[in-house]
Amino acid sequence: MSVSYRPVMWNRNKLIYDAVLVLGVAVYLLAFFQLAPLWIDHTSSTTPNIVRMRAFGSCAILMLTLILCIGPLARLDRRFLPLLYNRRHFGVLCFIVALTHAREVAAFYHGFSPTDPWVSILGTNTAYGSFLGFPFEILGLTALVILFVMAVTSHDFWLSFLTPRVWKALHMGVYLAYGAAVMHVVLGAMQGDRGIAFAVVVALCFGLVIGLHVAAGRREWAKDRAGAAAPTDDAPWVQAGRVADVPVDRGIVVPLAGGERVAIFRYGDKLSALSNLCAHQNGPLGEGRIVDGCVTCPWHGFQYRPEDGCSPPPFTEKVPTYRLKLDGDRILLDPRALPAGTPVDPVHVPESV
Template identity: 50%
Template sequence: MSVKYIPVQWNPNKWYYDGIMLVGVAAFLWVFLYITPDALGHERPINPQIHNARAFGACAFTMLTVILCIGPLARLDHRFLPLLYNRRHFGVMTAFVAATHAGYILDWYFAFSSRSPVQGLLEANTSYGQIAGFPFEILGVFALICLTLLAATSHDFWLKFLTPPVWKRLHYLIYAAYAAVVGHVVLGILQDDRGIGVNLLFIGGAALVCVLHLAAWWQGRAEPMGIAATGWVQVAPVDAFREGFAKITKLPDGDRVAVFLHEGQLSAIANACAHQNGPLGEGKIVDCLVTCPWHGFQYDVRNGQSPAPFTEKVPTYLVKVEGGAVFVNPAANPPGTAVAPVPLEKGAT
């Protein structure tokens, strides 16, 4: 959270996160460039320029795979939540690594073309009507454009300017980029390289992303809503609540509500953080404030407002306890509306 925009809001955690990321990238490139040539088992030595391009391409794919695994891993096991904190820096670094891969390709294959390298790349193969020999390069170009766009709009200025819902939808392009990269690899290097290492890296990575997303979806799928005759939605039994934590329920309109127990009283706010739609209900109350597990944005559970001087707000909801269960009114109050907490029945916890 910040009251003004600066290029990077550095803190020790970000330095630590980025330092580990840079060391990991350097280690991956070193292993690929100096350890794997013999392990790959090529019949003929590969030109250093091509090997460099493959090293950065494989690194970009691996980084993109890790980025897409962080989200479902954090939902499956909260111990992975710290990896979400600086994921945007991870994405920006991935865009730079992918651009380096593209630079090596253009410099080696098209540097001496009579046309510009980019024009030569786009016009070298136009066999779009067939699978064998399909111009896989265009898939790589598309993925690089997506990654560049996402890196360029990763700053909170664009999040505020575009609004969180639009920004979030824009950044779903990461999935299109990943699909394009998979196609780029399958129709490209995997057509010629039969080494088990390359196949394990790319096919195994893509399979891991799919499996983790399916597992996270299965775990997070909404349970059937219990809707009372009055229209209120049942959240959970009173003895299911823990102090400082929330129970999340899905409303008939598809929105989710997080009902927190704080100092023996219940309060409900929207589950989507005003910053990046992070799941507030998966966070906890710290210093009397609901703290988003993604980036630490905080809200007063009683009114959905961030503490001064911050201005973020989320909708609040009415809560009631009836028949040993907690219910929430599905009609949202305007963001920042104060709602009196409801005491939990004695002996419920």
């Protein structure tokens, strides 16, 4: 969290994260350039420019696959949440690797000609009506442009400027980028006599992303069904669970009929309810913890006081709050959200409950 914008708010975990990323890319490229040739028995060497295209291109598609796996993986097993923490740097590095691939292609395949490389990329192959002949370069360029937009707007300044809702929607473009990148490979490199092993790797990457998202989606759907707020005779109050369901210093997530989700936290002998959406990146507050008396988002550690949904000074983030009351051991929730930052008296849990 920060009250001012800095290029990067470095901390130990971010430094380790970035060091592992850079080391991983370096090892990958080194293996591609130096290790793989030891297993290859070819008539002569592949042109170095083409090897570089393949190395950076394959690295980018694998990185994008991993980036997209982190989200559902963290939903299925929260121990992977630290991988989510600095995922933006992963995305920026992925863009740089993809850009290097594109520069190699533009300089080599689209260079050495009177035609400008950009004109060539956009205009040489125009067989858009053909499947096998489709200009796959345009798919790669689409993915690259999306990754570029995401990379340059990855800073929290843009998150604040665009609002989390717009920023999030913009960054969901990563799925379009991945689809374009996969089709770029399928209609490009995969048509180039690369053999069944290459196709299997690409299919496994795509299958992994789809499989993890389906698994995480099914789990969310089941949790929503199990934890959905039930109507009561005392409208508009809805039943949001039982006190015993809420572990101390943790929260539960209560889905409402309109699709919103409410996070109910227990801290000491008190219960409070906030919107489940963190004001930073819409992270799931209800899956966070109480740290230093504040609800702490599991994604990036943004904090809010449970009584009023405000970040403690000097921070200024706010989330909507909700009214709670108890009926025996049942927690009743007023599903009408109060304006962000509205103080609400916490509900005291009697010792008998």
